[in-house]
Amino acid sequence: MPELFVDAEPYAFNFDPDHTALLLIDMQRDFVEPGGFGETLGNDVSLLRQVIAPLREVLTATRATTMTVVHTREGHLPDLSDCPPAKLNRGAPSLRIGDPGPKGRILIRGEYGHDLIDELSPIDGELVLDKPGKGAFYATGLHETLQDLGIRSLIVTGVTTEVCVHTTVREANDRGYECLVLSDCVGSYFPEFQEHGLAMISAQGGIFGWVAPSAGYLKSLEGL
Ligand code: C5J
Numbered sequence: 001m002p003e004l005f006v007d008a009e010p011y012a013f014n015f016d017p018d019h020t021a022l023l024l025i026d027m028q029r030d031f032v033e034p035g036g037f038g039e040t041l042g043n044d045v046s047l048l049r050q051v052i053a054p055l056r057e058v059l060t061a062t063r064a065t066t067m068t069v070v071h072t073r074e075g076h077l078p079d080l081s082d083c084p085p086a087k088l089n090r091g092a093p094s095l096r097i098g099d100p101g102p103k104g105r106i107l108i109r110g111e112y113g114h115d116l117i118d119e120l121s122p123i124d125g126e127l128v129l130d131k132p133g134k135g136a137f138y139a140t141g142l143h144e145t146l147q148d149l150g151i152r153s154l155i156v157t158g159v160t161t162e163v164c165v166h167t168t169v170r171e172a173n174d175r176g177y178e179c180l181v182l183s184d185c186v187g188s189y190f191p192e193f194q195e196h197g198l199a200m201i202s203a204q205g206g207i208f209g210w211v212a213p214s215a216g217y218l219k220s221l222e223g224l
Pocket of ligand 1: 159
């Protein structure tokens with residue numbers, strides 16, 4: 001497989017598609033649709049929906065390659081045994097994790113609101129990982145799975161930029177993965193966090209990784 005290049009910040013990102021996975025973080029109804037976890041925390045979920053169209057394009061183009069695709073879902077077991085009290089009791093949301101909401105129990109596995117949005121539904125052969133934390137590497141076996149597949153680089157997308165995307169990129173960086181974050185395929189409820197969250201990844205010579213718009217990634221796939 002040829003090495004591909006993406007024009008990125010702070011400098012070109014190169015990757016071998018056979019050793020690269022596309023990661024879609026938490027594109028769940030609970031975060032991007034009204035009546036879910038994101039809204040119970042007081043957020044305007046419409047801001048995250050801008051990510052859906054470019055991410056769909058990225059997913060479609062990636063499916064035409066041999067690359068690995070991994071979807072994650074943040075959520076908890078119905079008995080909440082994997083939800084630490086510190087997470088359950090944090091803040092003053094209108095509904096807490098596990099409470100019944102319009103899309104089912106908030107952030108609970110198996111509920112309608114917990115599942116991935118229709119626009120980005122996984123297909124056969126794609127991995128779907130349930131995670132109890134913000135980072136995709138915590139208590140999921142993701143690292144072992146990626147190692148078994150020979151993955152060295154990650155194309156990172158999903159929500160939210162400063163929470164689960166950032167936590168995951170930092171975890172990945174410490175485990176030796178090279179991460180390219182697609183700037184228009186990650187979203188935040190806070191425009192200023194979006195801007196600064198992305199800047200923090202590529203600053204200091206790429207302290208956590210690389211950042212580029214999806215157009216650059218899509219262009220690189222034309223080299224296949
Ligand atoms: C949050 C996430 N924001 N997926 N989760 O609580 O970023």
